[in-house]
Amino acid sequence: MWTKANIPDQSGKTIIVTGANTGIGYETALALYEAGAHVVLACRSMDKAIDAQTKLEALDGKGTLEISQLNLSDLNDVKKFANQFLKSHKQLDVLINNAGVANTGENAPDRPKTADGYEEQFGINFLGHFALTGCLYPLLKATSGARIVTVSSNGYQTAHIDFNNLRSENSYDAMREYRQSKLANLMFAIELDRRIKQSGDSVLSIAAQPGANKTELVRHMTDKEIAIGKERIGEFMEPWQGALSLLYSAVSPDALGSNLYEPDQGGFRGYPTLSTIKENALDQVTATKLWDLAEKLTGVVYLQ
Incomplete structure (x- = not known):
């Protein structure tokens, strides 16, 4: 059973966690901060980032904290964040592509779009992280032992990529689009690792999925919808436990590129295991x- 007690000392390492102000991202940042890392909380809302930093600092971890604004729904903002980071940092040991939206449930907005006009879940969960990773890749490549962890979901299993509907121009189903975005993330993590190996670089690209957790991802769902979900898959975990698959992928010497790590009880609950x-x-x-397509849509080209 792997827990955050197994995390090696992270002193001297610089780690970015996107969406670190809440839920699994917050718990991931906390564990790495406790282990001694310099953790960059990359968040859409600076107010929420400041609140998260204040809460974390009160826990007196061994590491250090930094906050920075990152709006993954706007590709220009993604590039701005990356450029600023590259100017102010000399290393990047781990990039954790965690942030995401799930516009599912009766109270969810209808057909929300990113600033660039793409279906929001696909645009934020996948395209934003694709661009972010590409912009930061030169620094990752230059950092010995660097890793990229991209977060997927069990929902990828029933998804497919509909290349003709990425702006919801033909039809829209919130759950379908969410699952598609998480399939895209998993395919990206695997393809990225393949291209890294082909280029001869030593960076690892790993996928993780946290299982069923009590996080803000269910904020658009009614109590009835949540109850139905629990009836189907069981009780949701606390975010600290869902974060373990991400943490294992980020720091375990046994985690390997192209792999997917998930909770060991059917992918919904438990402790990290190879999927x-x-x-x-x-x-x-x-x-x-x-x-x-992602290179074309984002204008970010890497690992040719």
Whole structure:
């Protein structure tokens, strides 16, 4: 059973956690801060980032904290964040692509879009992180032992990439689009690791999925919808436990590139274990097409 007690000393390491102000991102940042890392809380809201920093500092971790604004729904803002980071930092040991939205439930907005006009879940969860990773990749490459952890979800298993509907121009189903974004994240993590190895670089690209957790991702769901979900998959975990799969991927010497780590009880609850990735996420043709499209849509080209 792997817990945060197994985290090696992270002193001297610089780690970015996107969406670190709440839920799994907050718990991931906390564990790394406690272990001695310099943790960058990359958040959409600076007010929430400041609140998170204040809460974390009160816990007196061994590391240090930094906050920075990152709006993944605006590609120009993503590039601005990356440029500022590259100017002010000499290393990046781990990038944890955690932030995300889930516009599911009766109270969710209808067909929300990013600043660049893409379906919001696909745009934030996948495209924003694709661009962020590409912009920061030169520093990751230059940092010995660097890792990229990209967060997926169990929902990827029933998803496919609809290349003709990325702006919801034909139809919209919130859960379908959420699952698609998480499939895209998993395919990205695997394809990124393949390209890294092909280039001869030593960075690891790893995927993690946290299982079913009590986080803000269910904020648009009614009590009835949440109850139905629990009836289907069981009780939700606390965020600290969901964060373990991300932490294992980020720091364990046993975590390997191209792998997906998830909770050991059916992927919904438990402690980190190696997942068997479903065929839909291993389609090389689709992965290449998705990568090429992401480069075109974001204007960020890397690992040629």
